[in-house]
Amino acid sequence: MNIHLNVNGQPLSLEVHPGDSLLNVLRRQGYFGVKHGCETGECGACTVLLDGKPVSSCVMLAAQAEGHAVETIESMGEHPEQGWRTTPGLHALQRAFVESGAVQCGYCTPAQILAARALLDKNPAPNEEQVRVALSGVLCRCTGYLKPVQAVLRAAAWLRGEEMEPQDRIGFPLPPDQNAQEADALPGGFAPVPPAGTLLDTAQRVMPKMVVTPQTEAMQRVGKPEPKVDAVKLVQGKPAFAGDIEMRSLLHAKVLHSPLAHARIKRIDVSRARALEGVAAVLTWQDIPRVVYSTAGQSDPIPGPLDTFSLDNKVRFVGDRVAFVAAETLEIAEQALKLIEVEYEELPALLDPARAMQEGGVRLHDEPEYKNFADSDPSHNLAAHIHIDIGDIEKGFAAADYIFEEEYIVPKVQQAHIEPHVVLTYWDEDDRLVIRTSTQVPFHARRILAPVLGLPVKRIRVVKPRIGGGFGGKQEILIEDVAAHLTIATHRPVIYETTREEEFIASRSRHPMRIRMKTGVLKDGTLTANSMHALADTGAYGCHALTVTGNTGHKSMALYVGDGLYRQKPNIQFVADIVYTNHPPAGAYRGYGVPQGYWAVDRHMERIARKLGLDPLEFRLKNALRAGELHPFSTAWSEGREPRPETIQTCGLEECVRQGRAVIGWDQKYGNPVWHAGLVGADGIRPNDRPYIRRGIGAALVMQGTAIPYLDMGAASLKMNDDGSFNLLIGATDLGTGSDTVLAQMAAEVLGVPLDDIITYSSDTDFTPFDKGAYASSTTYISGAAVTRAAQQVAERIRQRAARMFNEQEKATHLPNVEADKIHLQDRQALAPDGRALSLEQIARHALHQADQEQIMAVASYMSPVSPPPFAAQFAEVTVDLESGQVVVDKLVMAVDSGVIVNPLTASGQIEGGLVQALGYAVCEEMVYDDKGRARERDFNSYHIFRAHETPELETIFVETFEPSHPFGVKAVAEIPMDGVAPAVGNAVLDACGADIFDNPLTPEKVWRCLQMRSDQK
């Protein structure tokens, strides 16, 4: 059928299928700023303006838009410099999103900007609440919404002609002691509440609070809130993502998923599907080689069992793969799936991890190709086993005055990146297979796929374009083989993009666990022994089984070593069984096992402190690890490799506690019965008119790691151009974290140039050097050290050539000789001690064109012998409704020591986004399966992630230390915000109403039941 639209002011006459969605039609026309995040109208990524109103184009038929005006992000501003053509530049909203750090992965950004545009067109002076409501239709998994809200308020002010303070300050400094300053505003320690009609006054608070090191203050580019190097393209909705591409004769792939949790495929008949017109290929396990591998995107050798096939004659979970189809259109591919006939022999399903290791029970992996790693044992459904003893645990228990034992449970949750997994494969003109994919691990993907596809590594090129969030979900070789097998079968390009339902039923998740804690304590609160036993459910395959669960103990149990003599020789035990079940596989998810550990460890510490009548913060600090001490696990475990002792060089934990407790007003609120029961107005305490409400405050202390020592390696190459600019090529992958920006900042710092002189490109296995990829909070530290080394080598070459140029001048001027090592690079110049200067452009031209020509460039790599932990204190303030059990989290504060903060704007965005993601783990996110192993959560309706109008007040404080193992003193930022929110909220709920909940999330039902039980016991 023919329809007529007006798109961005241009009349369009289009031939469409009656069932075509507006989203698909617009993307086919090249409007790639309209994104796909789901198919059911819930994520808002596909938002366009229809006659000025935001609509979800995925659930609107193109035919319904007949005669209407459609606006996409492409109708807004553009880059201000377009050669000789002058442009009005970016729209105020786009500019504000760039400058406020509101863009992380950028996948939701066009939709957020359009939703904001619709608001500002109607209401030029919105308050924060109105902005939050306007953005509430667009899900963002990265930002925590704070900076997008600030950007909209800022743009509104600009459009009204108001001046706004520039966002170039490093951060808001903290006064020496802000206990008095922050929380004494009202009697009883109450902080003032915002005036009615607003949620928070965040318009001016883009930057975090900071305690800055002297080294940071002395730097020019590192430590500064530079806008992201990729933000300008993302606010324009440029075709930056893996699926934003057109290609002649492109086929569309679909996967047939298993409806059963455990079955053998007795017979599979694809003849009717193959016969369907428009179908190019149908593949089953009988059509492709049987190669065993692991989907975990990790270094070689993969630290886990090899237990997966692209297609198998057995299915092991509801959602497992049965067949692949490639067809001319998605609709034909979907039709073809329905024509495939499969006869299953259903097998008993194993859905209870506690029964997995029972003798003679159901066995998931009986294939002869299975390859063990370390202690995996498929005959007992054991994907991995860990046993770590530090000190003498039994001696420690024997010395204790009290023993505390309890079991804690954590659920399966989803990464829920808004961009689904998407891959496009094709043969290039040299018969090499190109894989353009949304991956966190392009180099691991190439290595792992080579044997699966029957190709040598050298005949595969993996291109990682922009990624729309990953959070570990894309540290998996999950879909690349599907498209690649179909390209091999058809010799045509193939695109495969998962639906949101496939994301829920067939991708990866956080490992659910049952964790048993046993802890020995002296009367004075000294820990004498601490043990953890974790039973983790890896699901049907063992990808990341060993390493995720290893981290659960390694990072959470290492924090508490005891005090006095015990501090020197702690007694710690960590044992874990990671078992197969017929649930969908778990895998990597931001935090990588550590949030599970801290739910148990920190809730346990809180309970011990309360039972012994100790101050919960003092009790934790008394027993916590300190600078100068050995990381206890470094002597005992290293993911199945040789452990090497490591001393903690920097630890700002005590200062984090001091700053965080001041900002949240801990001393005024904790144990204050008036505060617990009261409600506060702008004018002070008023009588409690809601007697069923209780307030509570809680904290959790956490540590993470920074990269995997003696394993993770990153590399960078840096080349100087004619104009004195530089190309920085890195294998590291920016998932939206801002790593491209912070790596460019390090290069700019060394070379003495502004950030926009560094043109960053990542990553392509043909052109960029190797990098292990984005995981383990390692990019700033590992890849950053590689970039710094490469930049130092380039700077050295520049100094050498500048010295030569100065000294050639010297012959004419009779000035003294200049030594290269005395030349300083600054402001795009090489400065001699005598005041002479050469521009980098002059030096580049001299090198490339004028004398003894050479390309000034360098390649460097870095592998770290240490993994310096970041530390943090996380605080939560909650309100609990005693009648319904509902928990409202009012405020989250995180004070974090991540070493030097290279970019406070992007780093605070990481913290804010992490806090809100972690809040879902605390109160609402959970994946539940029925007794047939079928998922309850299959879309963003049943699986709730926070929206813009639901998030609490967020406060980030950076307590900088200078980590001596890195040239710029950095440690990790990205994962640590995930660790302490759930236990801090759990502790705050306990503080509010006495409900002591052992399994998160803290749903109203659980809190209500716990309160009922307490009242029955009374």
Ligand code: FES
């Ligand atoms: S893609 Fe349309 S709402 Fe998700």
Ligand code: FES
């Ligand atoms: S920036 Fe919003 S989803 Fe990534």
